[in-house]
Amino acid sequence: MDANKSLPSSAGGEIAVERARGAGLLVRRDRFRPAEALPWLAALAAFFIFPNQMVLGNQTLIMILFALSLDLILGYAGIVTLGHAAFFGLGAYGAALLITDFGWSEPISGLVCGALVAAIAGFLSGWLLLRYRGLAFLVLTLSTTIMLQQSGNLFRDFTGGYDGIPGVNIAPLFGHFDYDIYGHTYYLYCLGVLLIVFYCMRRIVYSPFGRALVGIRENIDRMNALGSPVHWRLVVAYTISAAVAGIAGALFAQTNAFVTLGVFDFDQSAAVLVMLILGGAGWLYGAFIGAALYMVLQNELAKASPAFWQFGIGLLLIGVVLFVRRGTLPRMLNVSRLLRWRTQP
Amino acid sequence: MTAAALEIRNLRKNFGAIEVASGINLALPHGARHALIGPNGAGKTTLVNLITGRVRASSGQVLLDGEEITSLSQAARTRRGIARTFQVNQLFRNLTVLENIYLAIGERTGACNRLWRSAGGETAVIEEALDHLQSLALVSDACRPVRELPYGRQRLVEIAIALAQQPKLLLLDEPAAGVPSSESHLILDVISQLDPNITVLIIEHDMDVVFRFAKRITVLAAGAVLTEGTPDEISADPRVRAIYLGEKREAPRG
Amino acid sequence: MVNTIVSILFDGLAWAMFLFIVSIGLSVTMGLMGFVNLAHGAFAMAGGYLVLTTMSAWGVPFLAALAITFVVVGAASVLFERALYARLYGAGELDQVLMTIGLTFMAIATYTYFYGPLTHAVRIPDYLAGQITIGARSFPAYRVFLIVVGAALVAALWYGFDRTNIGAKIRASVDNRRMAQSVGIDVDLLFTITFAVGSGLAALGGGLAIQLLGLTPNFAIIYLVFFLLVVAVGGSGSIWGTLVGALVLGMADTAGKYFFSDAGTFAIYAVAVLILLFKPTGLYGRE
16 A cells, blocks of 8 residues: 555545554653553562562662663763763762751752752753763763762861761651661662652653754754754753762662762763663663663672673673674574664664 | 845855865845855855854855854754755654654754653644655655665655755755655655745756756855856856866866 | 972873873874774783783793783784774774773773782882982982883884874874775774784883882773873874873873872863863864
8 A cells, every 4th residue: 555645635544544653653652551560560579579688679779770860861862971970979978968967867858959969060060061072071071070089088077088978877758667777668768769750751751852862862963953952952961860860879878878989980980881781771771671680690790709790791791782782693683673672762 | 125035245164274165155035046056076065064054154254134143053043044954864864754853843843842741742743744744745654764765765854854944044955966866856846846935045966957946056166156147147158167077077076 | 399390290201101102002093993992901901911921920021021012912902903893993982982891891800810909010120120310319210211111112103103104194094084095095904003003002001000000900990091081182193192191191190199199189180171171182183
């Protein structure tokens, strides 16, 4: 059946069908699919099936949130940054200092505080640095994060230096739910925060703004030629990304009850990048898969031999780049078709 | 007297010691159908880049509807009503045809500033996008990623994106370039049916297209305007023929 | 006061020479192919360990060990270039970053497994230990040696780039790769050669660094930042750029540590950031 262009309006009915189909695809993509409940069910299942692994579970949820923040700016907007730990760290310290210096231990306030500090930093650094690209941007983001860490060490009376700040103890959640040493309440707390933030992120990436970010990633020249205020779009995305990373950092400080300058380490920026890439950037769920995979594997393998773990991650990374991202493996494997679906946002 | 739709005064551009545009003057009335021709390397695409702001002029002025836009960025000029197609397609290859047009409209109407509404909920944008696709007979490809389309139809999408910006000034850079002859009629039909209110400047090599389409022609050579006139005047001008004949003996194109 | 300035200049110069020797390979690689090679530090580290091993296992003298490491690591790097790097020319920056980070992880893990995570030291020959008196002051002989090697290399590289045929081809390809290809220059071969030489020099730098900085597997990552800074600040693809970048950053770092000790570790980053903000393609970079 050919909706042939040379036919006159007797093909009007077919055109109408095609139009509806086109519109429908866009609308349907935004709707929630049943499969999207899976990660949450899995998270809840983990809560009941592995009650002794709640500490690991917690850290995993936090890393998922951190990876989600990176996905917005890297997966969707296509900005490669090596310094995202800066916002994670600022969020952590924001939440920690609210308790230790201001004596305010209500947990949600800690999250807001961490998010705010990180967002302000994200806005300022994004406004300044997002004019640059390539090696310059890479080096700038890397350098500013290192400088942040080092100034943290300089003001170690304030930040506790590399020894850190202990005693970041949050008050019971909603004034009611106290925290047990097994981390059950922490887990549900993190899961709740993750759910809310994820919902917001999902709305953002499926909004016209989110589509514009994808446009910027796919062809920035074209976006400029369309009159898009590219720089401001990126600054907004970067700020949101920083805020979310800040929330992850705040959760980290709160659930670990302490924070050190190690939160700014390059290892953190690299780890979250690896997690996101392993799971697949640009479709949000890559953050879940990648972070969960990474954290579980690290827990199992890194204890046995840290060298093997690091080697394995390196090898996996190369494999993912060559075979999944670049599609070097011939298409005779249906796996690559499945994986390619994943990379289309 | 109403201002010209597009006016260029003494436009110059140097890259270091090399002058790629030397004192170019041009004025297009509203609704113009103007062609820009010249041998390879004459600076035609550079001129379009200078008009759209992709390249900043070293000196001179560009005016749109009498307003100076020389110091504005590419994005700002686009928002004033300039749209262009590129000589080599600049599309969102991994996105669907519909999404390509959607972005053009979304940026124009400011819909893309919204972060909370769902993209699929912007029915006005979607309907307008479908209208554009329909007028270019691209609706059947609406859900296909652009990279899957044959080149000729991709070129149509390139034009569709420009039209979706609802420009006052449309710059077409070799719209039929690279299109197999079996598909080029698609492009030519679209160009000949453009809204007469839009001012159109087209860079083209194919003389049949130029003579069929243009009411006035500017000939560019080595970064400067050689001459300007009606198609008859230009085809009779011996200097024009000389530079084209000369071109056939030229060294490899760079 | 003068004494302090002399010390800073001297130490800064030695540090800058080390940075130059390692970074020049990264700079030309990036300038020639636009390839972001974050594994460059790993080649430097590998070079250091090779020097260590040849000296301790086979009693090779220090200078010979340095020469060997240059040749061996340079040659070995060709395998990586052909097998891995070549697949990613024209790939996006992210893929290159990821692949080379993966390679670096593998390298660090491998060397940690075989050599352990602790710092290794090298026994430098007696004529390089001790002090040399120049004028009214005495300077550590090893650093003088470093400066001499660095200077010799600058001269050799300048001659190679400026006066030889192959140097001209490299410069042409860095300037405009497509044009170079169209006049018949085999850019891929050129890249393999420059990659090998660059990695060999990185290895040489790694060997020289043992005495200066100590060697651990994490060397690959810790100092990578500095190499990136030098290339970014100097401008990729330019010998003079890399030299100037190394000097500026080396001096800034040394001066910072002398005058501000604790806060001085800041200086190198602050200077780099300031320069990049104003000249994102580097001091000698092309737009």
